[in-house]
Amino acid sequence: MELLDNLALGFSTALLVQNVLYCFVGVLLGTAVGVLPGIGPTATVAMLLPITFSFEPVTALIMLAGIYYGAQYGGSTTAILINLPGESSAAVTALDGHEMARQGRAGAALAAAAVGSFIAGTIATVALAVAAPPLARVALQFGPAEYFALVLLGLIVSIALARGTALKALAMIALGVLLGTVGQDIYTGTPRFVFDQRELYGGIDFVSVAVGMFGLAEILRNLENEQTRTAVIGRVKNLWPTREDRRRIVGPILRGTGLGAALGVLPGGGHVLASFTSYAVEKRISKRREEFGSGAIEGVAGPESANNAAAQTSFIPLLTLGLPAHPVMALMVGAFIVHGITPGPNVITDEPALFWGLIASMWIGNVLLVLLNLPLIGIWVRMLHIPYQVLFPMIILFASIGTYSLGFNAYDVYAIVFFGLLGYVLIKCGCEPAPLLLGFVLGPLLEENLRRALIISRGDASVFLTRPISAVLLALTVAALVVAVLPAIRRRREVVFTEEE
Amino acid sequence: MKTFRTYRTATRMITAIGVVTLVAACSGNGGTGGGTTAAAGAGYPEQNITIVVPFSAGGPTDTVTRLIATPMAAKLGGKIVVQNVEGAGGTVGAGEVSRAEADGYTVLMHHIGMSTAPALYQNLGYQPVESFETIGLVTEVPMTIVARKDFEPKTLQELVTYVKANSGKVTLANAGIGAASHLCGLLFQSATGVKLQEVPYEGTGPALTDLVGGQVDFMCDQTTNTSGQITAGEVKAYAVTTPERVKSLPDLPTTTEGGLPDLKVSVWHGLYAPKGTPKEVVQKLSEALQAALVDQKVIDQMAKLGTAPVPAADATPQAHLTKLQEQLGTWAKVIADAGVKAS
Secondary structure, three states: OHHHHHHHHHHHHHHOOHHHHHHHHHHHOOOHHHHOOOOOOOHHHHHHHHHHHHHHHHHHHEEEHHHHHHHHHHHHHHHHOOOOOOOOHHHHHHHHHHHHHHHHOOOHHHHHHHHHHHHHHHHHHHHHHHHHHHHHHHOOOOOHHHHHHHHHHHHHHHHHHOOOOOHHHHHHHHHHHHOOOOOOOOOOOOEEOOOOOOOOOOOOOHHHHHHHHHHHHHHHHHOOOOOHHHHOOOOOOOOOOHHHHHHHHHHHHHHHHHHHHHHOOOOOOOHHHHHHHHHHHHHHHHHHHHEEEEEEHHHHHHHHHHHHOOOOOHHHHHHHHOOOOOHHHHHHHHHHHOOOOOHHHHHHHHHHHHHHHHHHHHHHHHHHHHHHHHHHHHHHHHHHOOHHHHHHHHHHHHHHHHHHHHOOOOOOOHHHHHHHHHHHHHHOOOOOOHHHHHHHHHHHHHHHHHHHHHHHHHOOOOOHHOOOHHHHHHHHHHHHHHHHHHEEEEHHHHHHOEEEE | HHHHHHHOOOHHHHHHHHHHHHHHHHHHOOOOOOOOOOOOOOOOOOOOOEEEEOOOOOOOHHHHHHHHHHHHHHHOOOEEEEEEEEOHHHHHHHHHHHHHOOOOOOEEEEOOOHHHHHHOOOOOOOOOOOEEEEEEEEEEEEEEEEEEEEOOOOOHHHHHHHHOOOOOOOEEEEOOOOOOOHHHHHHHHHOOOOOOOEEOHHHHHHHHHHHHOOOOOOOEEEEHHHHHHHHHHOEEEEEOOOOOOOOOOOOOOOOEEEEEOOOOOOOEEEEEOOOOOOOOHHHHHHHHHHHHOOOOOHHHHHHHOOOOOOOOOHHOOHHHHHHHHHHHHHHHHHHHOOOOOOO
């Protein structure tokens, strides 16, 4: 009953006119920055933070939170339509989403993403309300050793992202991991691969890599052959998912939600794994494995749900413990502080209206998002009708502005050009960008946690086996490897890694 | 006909996207050094003033800057834009301002890192004293020594005894090389004469997460980050590193009370202009800073952050320069003794 009282308090706060209004402003802005290539939620929240100084604390946080999960919604749009992911999660969506768009099924892909996100958001919000504090306690059991094991498992499982040969996929992952090492080593301060350029000390920005490898490389590929682009136009088939589509996305949505909600709680980077893992799981259990990579709707619905669920549950460590899980959450900590609320475990008891109001607003925000997004699908799909010679300079322009706005670092823009050319060369060689991106995102996490675990244990590698959670995760990793390598299953693997279709 | 309509929709859409992007991009862009030369300060300010924060938005330094920006702008009768230029422990942003036009339209907010960078980084590209005009000190944020809640020692004295006896076992977390928590940890080790195993993290958030989760033993960090966890009992607090106790944590003894008087450190913040900025302009900025620091709203908000504005006498170019030079000497020695290098 206490839960009902709390939820009643939450909704009475969240349904105040100004709170609904700013929730709407937040998700609208979030959708906009999610759709725009380059500009991410971190930059937007950072820029809007000062504007919220004059708001009530709860109103400010509702709006900032709305920007964050709204951007997760919107991020899939450009990934699907023009193969331009702004975040690591959207890179997964682009794999099958953009293929669907090329086949004239952009509407179905967008709808699957929106509906999946809504269901995931709703379930995750309930999880937040019911079990936030105990979940946060469980998450704290994850130390460096556990994160290392988790990321390793994610990396092994996600090799399924590749369509081509396993060798090329591994090479791409390795290249991604190497690119991820650029910058100052956090343990020794040693600059790695920076070539005396101070601007590279902070490492290469993910957005530059994603925009270059996916977006720019795609543009170059389209430009070399005018037919590829015009072929898409005029073939836009049914705007909405067919009955068959609807049947096919139920399972992926629910599995993705579960996976995402669980991973999102982990403050040390679980949310990064959500969409990758969901994609890998769907591909592995699907009866239509061969469709993955060439427009399987499951490959859109699952990862999108996982991503949105993780976006919601990643608020758990912040709200219950005051511990930020990623840069946007760190900005939210700043917002708490500016509004005179000390982030920490006391927020639930000291500021119940704020805590429950924010949770209730997330559900309201999800409703607003689905209302906002479904009608927009028709308009987005029309974007594919824009003559390509008008569209592609726009894409490059906005991507460059957006990327520059991240840190006012011109190197991030140069990096787009570099990775665009690299991506084009790799496509020509039959190598895919997704595994590279995966390595780029997970490699640093893997290294950081491996070294940290060993520093804490004074170089004793047995910690990975003596800590129960880490041991279980490593056992799963070995199992995943065995499954992949066992000769008996080799024949089925041929399908997973179908040679160039 | 149909093509025409779609084309128009497309154009409208592109315009809409463009407007949003430009607004987003421009709101952070006041034009670093983008000013034409202004006559030596007479009409200053004639255009927007950009304060560069060399750290991420939402962090403690950014928060402090944004707090004082509004009252400073009011006093100057102009507009102030805060721009975050992150990277390499604040040296990217500082370098950018050092190369900006010395007209007073690009200034820098930096913290203690200004005095540690020369010892930590080679080829810095600028020098704290030679490349900048000091405008004034802003605030000194106290630091706290905190441990996982089931860590054995109960007081600072017990902690010192414990780390001396178990120096091979104890882990000391920090938020990365050159971070305030790293510097405070170095001071702790030099004050106690014990070499500990340091565990660097990327930022305070993850470090504090692992401390609350009991993965590491203890760390030293700003009150801004730790006071919520301290009052909730999620971490054990030993001492605050300022000469006097802080208002928001009245029960917490100082390091001097706890028997470690050599461990005194605070994250001091100061405003800088590029070398050669006209004296009149620096003077105007300094006066505006002093006005901002007596603003009641600034005082209240800073109190919530566990800190306070410096006295008016310290918000002057001379007091700031003295502090900077004294700190440069202190940290050069501590960092050289510890043998730390960031590049």
